[in-house]
Amino acid sequence: MKLMGSEIEKEFRTQLIESHKALFTENYNSMLLAVLKRLFPSMITAYVIYWIPEQGEDFYWILIDDKLVAKIEINHNKTGDPQAELVSIDEYKRGLNKLRQIQLLVAMDLARKDMDMRG
Numbered sequence: 001m002k003l004m005g006s007e008i009e010k011e012f013r014t015q016l017i018e019s020h021k022a023l024f025t026e027n028y029n030s031m032l033l034a035v036l037k038r039l040f041p042s043m044i045t046a047y048v049i050y051w052i053p054e055q056g057e058d059f060y061w062i063l064i065d066d067k068l069v070a071k072i073e074i075n076h077n078k079t080g081d082p083q084a085e086l087v088s089i090d091e092y093k094r095g096l097n098k099l100r101q102i103q104l105l106v107a108m109d110l111a112r113k114d115m116d117m118r119g
Contacts, residue, residue: 001098003105012106019048020110031074032060035082040064045114047107050100061092063104066111 003009023033023046036046043064050061060072069092073083089108093101 001101001105003102003109006102008099008102009106012103013110016047016049016103016107016110020045023048031082032072035072035074035084036062036064036070039070039084044118045111047111049103049107063107063111065115066108 036043040046045065047063048060049063049069052059056077057073057075060070060074062070062072064070066089068089069087071085071087075082089104093104096104
């Protein structure tokens with residue numbers, strides 16, 4: 001699958017850029033950013049590609065650079081260490097519907113551009 005500049009791609013791009021800005025500049029979730037920096041000290045960029053807010057915890061799937069996806073669970077009560085599970089891009093892609101695959105491709109494109117600018 002390739003990016004084609006469709007409207008849905010543009011929507012995903014806008015959403016991903018906004019969440020990226022919030023993560024890195026607005027202290028949207030400073031605990032999440034702290035976990036990412038601790039787990040991935042050489043991380044250049046990250047994009048939240050899926051998020052499930054629950055009553056006691058939040059679950060995040062985050063593209064780290066353009067290489068892997070981290071599933072992170074953060075408890076609201078701040079007890080215990082956040083849980084993290086790493087999966088390859090190919091493993092994450094399995095079972096995704098077409099829209100989620102497009103979102104992943106857009107996130108990977110943004111991550112590569114970030115990496116090119118900083119690397």
